[in-house]
Amino acid sequence: MVAVDMSGWLETYRGTVSRWEVDHNDHLTVAYYFARIADAGLGVLEASGLGAEYAARGRRACVTADCYVRYSRELRVGDILHIESGVIDVEAADLVLGHKVFNSETGEVCTTVEQRVGHVELAGRAAVPLTGAQRRAAEARRVPWDGPPRERRPRPRALDGFLDSARDTVKPWELDVLGQSALPFYIHRFSAANGHAIAAFGMTPAYMRAERRGFSTFEFQLALGAPLAPGDPVRVRSAVLHVGRSSMRLLHVMTNERGGERVATLEQLGVHLDMDARRPTPLPDALREKAGAILVPVGD
Structure with missing residues (x-):
C-alpha cells in the first residue's frame, strides 16, 4: 500500500538507515538508496495498475531503463527517511517517475531521482505502447517536478x-x-x-x-x-x-x-x-x- 497526500504525491517508502548499510564514508551507501528507489518505483507502478500482478498476468511490465540521481544531503546511521513519488512524464511506451528522498526528522530533501521505465514484453524485452487507459492512469499520478536539470x-x-x-x-x-x-x-x-x-x-x-x-x-x-x-x-x-x-x-x-x-x-x-x-x-x-x-x- 502507498499513502497519498493532497498534492498527489505518493509515499512509497518509509524506514531507517541500518548500520550495515553504511559505507566507509560513514553514510548510506548508494546501492541501498537504489534498493529503496526500486521499492518506490514499484509503489508508483502498483498505484497505476502496472505492478507485480499486472506483470504476472500479462507477462508485460515496466522495467527501469535509466535513472538520474542527485544526492544533496547525507543520510547516516540511525537516520529516519521516507520517499514521496509520482509520475513526471508519460510517453508512448515509457513513463518517467520522480522520487524525492526525505530525512524524516528534518523534512529536508536528501536526494532526487528521475527514473525512466519502459513498458516491455518480459520475454525478449520488445517495447509495447501503453494503452490509452494505462496512459490516463499514469497521468492521474502526475506531479510537479522541480529536481535539478540533467x-x-x-x-x-x-x-x-x-x-x-x-x-x-x-x-x-x-x-x-x-x-x-x-x-x-x-x-x-x-x-x-x-x-x-x-x-x-x-x-x-x-x-x-x-x-x-x-x-x-x-x-x-x-x-x-x-x-x-x-x-x-x-x-x-x-x-x-x-x-x-x-x-x-x-x-x-x-x-x-x-x-x-x-x-x-x-x-x-x-x-x-x-x-x-x-x-x-x-x-x-x-x-x-x-x-x-x-x-x-x-x-x-
Whole structure:
C-alpha cells in the first residue's frame, strides 16, 4: 500500500538507515538508496495498475531503463527517511517517475531521482505502447517536478584507456520481484569498480584511512540494457574523465562477458571528502597529477 497526500504525491517508502548499510564514508551507501528507489518505483507502478500482478498476468511490465540521481544531503546511521513519488512524464511506451528522498526528522530533501521505465514484453524485452487507459492512469499520478536539470556530457567513443575495475558472477538471489536483475546489485558492482578506479591515481583505502578522506558521490546517470541472469559473468571497466579541484567524473561500463554485450553504464560524479568536516576538500597535487595522467579523452 502507498499513502497519498493532497498534492498527489505518493509515499512509497518509509524506514531507517541500518548500520550495515553504511559505507566507509560513514553514510548510506548508494546501492541501498537504489534498493529503496526500486521499492518506490514499484509503489508508483502498483498505484497505476502496472505492478507485480499486472506483470504476472500479462507477462508485460515496466522495467527501469535509466535513472538520474542527485544526492544533496547525507543520510547516516540511525537516520529516519521516507520517499514521496509520482509520475513526471508519460510517453508512448515509457513513463518517467520522480522520487524525492526525505530525512524524516528534518523534512529536508536528501536526494532526487528521475527514473525512466519502459513498458516491455518480459520475454525478449520488445517495447509495447501503453494503452490509452494505462496512459490516463499514469497521468492521474502526475506531479510537479522541480529536481535539478540533467546535464548531458560528452563521453569516450570507445573503451580505449579504460581500467578493469570489477568482475564477478550474477547470483540467483540478486533477482527482483519480476525475476530480473535488481537495481542495487548493479550499483554494488559499480561501487566496487569505483574503488579500483580511484585507487589507480592514489585514492587508495590506505590513503583514505590515514588522511581521513573519502569519495562522496553527488550525481549518478545510470543506463540499463539487457537484463542479467544467474550465472552470467560480469565485467566492469572504468575511466576517469575529469578531475577538478576537489571533484571527479568517472564512467563505468558493465558487460556480460558471455557475449560481450554492454548491459549497463554509470556516469558518476563525486568529491574528495574531508571525513571530519563532512565537506569537499582539494585533492593533493600529487593525486591530481596522477589522475591527469590516466584521463580518458571524451568525444565532441
